[in-house]
Amino acid sequence: MMDKKLVETITARDKDFAQWYTDLCIKAELMDYSDAKGFIIYRPYGYAIWENIQKYLDQRFKETGHENVYMPMVISESLFQKEKDHVTGFAPETAFMTTSSGDEGEKLIIRPTSEVLFCQHYSKIVSSYRDLPKKYNQWCSVVRWEKTTRPFLRGKEFLWQEGHTIHRTETEARAETLGMLDIYNNLGKELLAIPFVTGRKTEKEKFAGAVETYAIEALMHDGKALQSGTSHYFGDGFAKAFDIKFQDNDNQVKNVFQTSWGVSTRLIGAVIMVHGDDEGLVLPPYVAPTQIVIIPIQSQRPEVMEASHKMYADLKAAGYRVKLDDSNRTPGWKFAEYEMKGVPVRIEIGPRDLANGQVTITQRHDRSKQTVAIDSVIESMPNVLKAMHDALYEKALAHVTANTFVASTYEDFKVQIEKGGYIKMSVAGEEAELIIKADVQATARVILNEPLITEICPVTGKKATQTILFARAY
Numbered sequence: 001m002m003d004k005k006l007v008e009t010i011t012a013r014d015k016d017f018a019q020w021y022t023d024l025c026i027k028a029e030l031m032d033y034s035d036a037k038g039f040i041i042y043r044p045y046g047y048a049i050w051e052n053i054q055k056y057l058d059q060r061f062k063e064t065g066h067e068n069v070y071m072p073m074v075i076s077e078s079l080f081q082k083e084k085d086h087v088t089g090f091a092p093e094t095a096f097m098t099t100s101s102g103d104e105g106e107k108l109i110i111r112p113t114s115e116v117l118f119c120q121h122y123s124k125i126v127s128s129y130r131d132l133p134k135k136y137n138q139w140c141s142v143v144r145w146e147k148t149t150r151p152f153l154r155g156k157e158f159l160w161q162e163g164h165t166i167h168r169t170e171t172e173a174r175a176e177t178l179g180m181l182d183i184y185n186n187l188g189k190e191l192l193a194i195p196f197v198t199g200r201k202t203e204k205e206k207f208a209g210a211v212e213t214y215a216i217e218a219l220m221h222d223g224k225a226l227q228s229g230t231s232h233y234f235g236d237g238f239a240k241a242f243d244i245k246f247q248d249n250d251n252q253v254k255n256v257f258q259t260s261w262g263v264s265t266r267l268i269g270a271v272i273m274v275h276g277d278d279e280g281l282v283l284p285p286y287v288a289p290t291q292i293v294i295i296p297i298q299s300q301r302p303e304v305m306e307a308s309h310k311m312y313a314d315l316k317a318a319g320y321r322v323k324l325d326d327s328n329r330t331p332g333w334k335f336a337e338y339e340m341k342g343v344p345v346r347i348e349i350g351p352r353d354l355a356n357g358q359v360t361i362t363q364r365h366d367r368s369k370q371t372v373a374i375d376s377v378i379e380s381m382p383n384v385l386k387a388m389h390d391a392l393y394e395k396a397l398a399h400v401t402a403n404t405f406v407a408s409t410y411e412d413f414k415v416q417i418e419k420g421g422y423i424k425m426s427v428a429g430e431e432a433e434l435i436i437k438a439d440v441q442a443t444a445r446v447i448l449n450e451p452l453i454t455e456i457c458p459v460t461g462k463k464a465t466q467t468i469l470f471a472r473a474y
């Protein structure tokens with residue numbers, strides 16, 4: 001009996017995008033649901049994508065002088081309430097820890113984010129300008145009690161990194177904020193093959209307690225935006241609330257200037273929705289857990305298996321993440337399985353190939369096939385993977401370009417938002433944002449550093465002050 005192709009159980013993207021996404025998360029074995037609603041299990045294949053993101057970022061952080069630390073997962077209620085804007089922003093999402101011991105001490109909050117923990121620690125360890133800067137990052141999970149959850153995109157618990165830095169001067173802190181935005185933007189270009197739009201958030205959309213918030217935004221296949229990471233400049237607001245002071249070299253006691261920044265496992269969702277197709281995942285080669293799969297054809301033939309094992313050993317020695325599938329399933333089933341899992345390169349080795357001294361290479365992103373001399377596979381692979389990465393990035397960029405629109409009237413805006421994509425419009429601030437959100441459920445993604453499209457805000461009739469990129473979003 002032939003094995004059923006898993007791809008047959010995946011809903012078509014254009015039929016039901018949300019169901020397609022959920023199908024892929026499950027069928028590609030990225031995650032599973034746990035018994036606790038809103039919490040997911042990261043299966044090895046999904047977690048490996050996160051590990052590759054971690055590896056890329058951890059290297060960049062350390063290259064720029066950051067150190068990894070780990071803070072407790074709980075925050076005392078009194079500490080959490082020290083910065084009023086911050087606690088107001090996170091109060092609806094906080095989860096409290098209870099015990100069965102009868103201990104009625106101060107309530108503990110499971111961290112939704114860790115600003116206050118870092119602030120308290122910094123206030124204890126900094127006294128002089130010689131102690132600055134402190135550039136810390138932690139890899140951890142946080143809990144936010146979301147009402148509606150979706151794997152990777154929005155959960156009650158998610159994995160992330162959160163950087164928290166303090167600096168002697170405003171100039172240095174602002175440079176840190178924008179420098180981290182550049183690292184995140186390069187993560188899209190170099191690893192995820194996702195073209196991010198970057199910019200400052202509006203006052204209404206900025207992080208609770210921040211002076212300024214900057215974001216990386218990605219456009220999904222269905223025309224919705226996904227906030228994929230943020231970098232915040234805090235000024236000295238948290239420093240004043242938590243008494244983080246230092247004596248400068250002019251003998252004056254001053255407050256530090258602070259930043260915070262982070263990306264999460266939401267990036268896995270971005271990779272799925274930007275690159276996937278009706279057959280399953282399409283993983284960019286530098287982030288893919290398995291970059292190359294070798295499939296023997298007529299595996300009962302000794303010469304086929306000998307060549308397959310040698311190819312596997314050579315590719316592994318060259319540093320590639322490679323798998324040899326010598327299971328007893330049919331080649332057809334294997335082809336469908338690894339297409340669905342988005343493995344970038346498939347190498348087929350059969351008797352006919354060996355007789356001609358070659359192998360067949362299939363690329364997942366466009367299903368192109370080519371025959372390559374068996375002795376040339378290793379040396380050709382860097383170019384194959386780079387060309388694939390570049391093609392995926394350019395395809396995603398073309399999607400952004402084709403789905404970015406300009407609206408000079410509110411009617412045009414309302415018609416276009418139903419079709420999806422980014423819309424640029426010049427507005428008069430928060431009043432316009434609130435009207436747009438109530439009318440069509442679209443939000444300001446970032447402020448664009450571009451001239452005004454219209455002098456008058458099409459929504460309020462008042463003088464326009466800035467050009468903003470709007471979209472419906474996850």
